[in-house]
Every structure is written in C-alpha cells, then in structure tokens.
Amino acid sequence: MLTIALAKGRTAEDTLPLLEQSGWPLAENFFTSRALVFPAHSPILGELQYLLAKPMDVPTYVQYGVADLGIVGKDILLEQQSDVYELINLGTARCTLCLAGKPETKMNQIRRVATKYPRLAEAYFRSEGLSVELVELGGSIELAAVIGLADAIFDLVQTGATLAANGLQVLHECHKISARLIANRSSFRLKQDKLEPLLVALQKATTDGEGWI
C-alpha cells in the first residue's frame, strides 16, 4: 500500500486540485473530516492512504519510510535538509521567504531577527555580511517585530496582508517557495512500478515537459 503525507493547511488545500487534475486517487472527505488518515483506492494501484501532518513533520514521515511520498513546501526542505528525494516542483502554495520589518527599518540597523527558519536565516545573514542574533519562534512571527522582541522577521509571505495589518513590510525577498513532491529513498527504489504512473501524471499536469516520463 502506498502512503502519502500531505502538509496540512495551505499546501494541502492548494495542491489537492492539482492531484485531482492528475488523476491521482483521492479520499472524499479531506476538508470535512477531522481524521488524520484518509484511505483511498485506485483500480490500478490498489489501496492508498493519505496522512495529514504538520508541515514540519512531513519530511520526517518520509525519511523514516512510514510515508512513501510527501507533499511539502520547499521552505521546510531547505530548513531541515532531510534525506529524501525531491522529485517534482508542483508549483502550488507559492509564497516567498522574506525579511520583513517596520517601514523605517534600515538593513544595517537590524540586530535581532525572529524566525521559524534559523538555518536559512543564518545562511541569509552570513551571505549579506550582517551580524544578527536569531530568535527562534514557533508561530505568529509578526508579533515579535510589532512588540519589539526583534527588529525584523524572517518568514513566509504569501500576499503581504498579515504584514500590512501589523504595520510591517517586506524589506528583502530571499527565496521563492512552492510545494514539492518528495519520496522516501527506499520506496523510490522498491515501489517504482507503483510510483512511476503517479509521477508521470503529476509531471504532465505541472509542466508540458518531460521529467519522469
């Protein structure tokens, strides 16, 4: 049986239409049920199951092989550097990893930055030649800049509406982010017969080019 881990929230919501368009067998009640595991069936592939997991946990499920495939944002892959295969850029759940702060913030005055992405933030500030202290937070990162815990934040920005609502703006765009299909290294080798049709269908739906065809 194939198991596919989906990052809960916007990644899953944005990507499920693409999976449907690709002809992937889907569960019926993704958005109405509070379940975390969704069985599905395909006449060709047999039984499948989808797991809805926190985005940060998806690479772990895939690395350990409890999920054969995963769908997760590139931001998580860059931050965690898990041992998984990154197979297809799905082009969904697009956003940008940005440095943001109050409009008057000057780059060379930034001393403390709040983020969920300490590894990426560290790499970014090193490449800019800036010495900053990183503060790792789990969510609502904007709050740190609003109440003065940090001079700026390093976080995902989709539309910029949350930033604007909190009096913040993008200071620098650092990474373009989109959802990726990832695979466990062992599943990719041992379940190739089952995975190949899924990959080909998904590749066709995402680009007009080749890839896994």
Place this chain on the structure above:
Amino acid sequence: MNRVFFEEPATFSGSNNGDRPAGLRDAYPSYASKRRALEIQLVDYFEQRGCSLVSASAIESLDTFWRAKTSLSVDDAYQILMAPGKLAVLRPEMTPSIARMAAPVLQQHPQPLYWCYAERVYRKPGSVSSWSELAVDAVESTQVGVEWMGVSEAADADLLLLCHEALQQLSVQGARTVVSHARLAVLFLNAAGISEDVIAKSLQQLVRGDYVGFQELMMTYHSSVSLLTCLRQLNPYDSESLERQLERCGQAVQKNTELYQVWNTVVSIAKQITELGRQQEYTFDFTLTRNIAYYTGILFETFAPGVGAPIALGGRYDELLKQYGADAPAVGFVLELERLLNVVASTTNRGGESLC
C-alpha cells in the same frame, strides 16, 4: 530473583544519572544481544566465503583521513587531540582505514586480499535528523563490511551477488540493489554538451536527492530534451539504450570513448546478472550518486521493504590504495546493522538459541 537497583525511584527529571552526547546510542540487553548475533552471523558467513576478518583502530590519523579525499570534512568527524598540534579523528567511515592497513601488505605481496570487518563508525551530529540510524550522516552506526583489494572490475558482479547472498542468509525478503557508476552520468552529460563545472554542480544536486534542482539546471543548458529522463532510461540490460539516449540528445559519440568503455563495464555486469536470472534483484539508475570522491567505478545501494534507507552500500575505488602506497584496484560494501535489525525478524544469539 528480585534485585533492587535504586534505593529511591529514578525519575526522568533526575539530572544525576550522567549524560551522553546527542545522537549516540546505548544498547540495552535485548538490542545489544541481537545486534551482536547479527554481526557474528554475517562475519561467519563472509569468512566461509573466503574473507579474512580484520579490525582497525577506531582512532584514525588525520593524514589517513585526508589522503582518502573523502567528501567528509574534518568538522564532520569527532576530533581528538593526540599531542599538542597533532589531531586524530574517530573514524567516520571504514574504507580509508582498511586501505591504509592493506596498502603495505599489497606492496609486499601483490595478490588479492579478501577482507571483512565488523566495526562502529562515528560522525559528529549535524541536524536532529542525523540522530536517526536512517540518516546518510548517522551519528553512530555498526557496519559489517567486505573489501576485495587487488581485484579488477571483472569481480564486480560477484561482489554484488555476495551482498545479496549474505542478505539471503539472514532471510531478508525482497531486497533490491540499485547499481550506478561513478563516471557514467558525468560522461553522458559531457557527451550531451554540458560543461564540467555545471556537471559538478548538478551531481551535488543528485547527491542531495534534489531532482527538481537537477532538472531545472539542466533545462537552462539543454532545453530541448530532459537529460534527467535520458539518464534514467539508460538501461544496461538493453545495451542499445545508450545510443538511443545519445541520439535523443542529438549527439553521436565515438564507440571507443571512455563513455562506451564505462557502458561496456555495466553492460557486462547486466549480462552476468541476466545469465543467473536475477534481474528482478538488480536495477540500474545512473542518477544514483554518492558524495564519496574516491569511487571510480560501480557504486550501489541495497534496499529492503520496511527500511527507509539503504541497508547496504558499496562501490569500486581503484585509486584509493594509491594514496597509501599501493597501486591496486578495489571494491567493497558495508551492511548497516542497525538498519538491518529492522528487517531481520529472527536471528540466533551467540549461544545459537533463537532470539525471537
């Protein structure tokens, strides 16, 4: 018999129990016994198959480590200060140590050496994911390995078969080995017109498993055809597939080039596997790349259902022994014991009793 170990119950919050570095593992009775039994079973098997057991020091000189031109940096290894200004490392992999041991023997007696070993290797913890036994850079792992030194490429198929036969001894079901070659992707991409510096960058993407990055990079240089698809469709069981994929890239390559020499090597292995009727167990994928600079020929990874990472890894390293003074080709593999324990359902302990 009831024995009391603690006058007061130990608590998880108690901080006076001593500590050990993150990612390193202790083995309590049941696990330690199973792992040792597995180790013994494998070493016994390799000895029956003509390998001699050797053991190398766990602490390796920095010089040995550097000569191997391993992709690991000294920061990936635990460093030990032996004397002021003299650093050593806790070995992060076995092959350089085995090559250092074998080189003087091969210099003095230039005939093949068939060695095996059962040892622990250590790497400094990186991210939390490296604490897992499934990580490429697992912090600590037990390896049972085989190294054939002074043997040419003609022995490669036999080594591949030996790896699977060892797994069969352990009743591991459904194992499959993916075979690649350290030079083939490089030579194919070069024949397709990709420059060497771009190839080097693209191989790093394959090492990381970043097929998206590889595809994007290749499309900027060769937009008419997917080189990822071409590489994946090279199939030594179908010896004409190289020419077909070169044609697809619009390239004609002389048959006496290095690309064809390498291709003939893997086709020869495929033929030997076919003659034994074991194609189901061995597949070829030349996008399989590992970050080990000393590989010169075949490289392979073996997978089994139920383990999310390779249970065996190996390859040919014809230039490594030269770094230690003996110009001899070599090939070998390691079995990762902690990973194997996930699939070896039943084994025997040191007294011969069933453990499970």
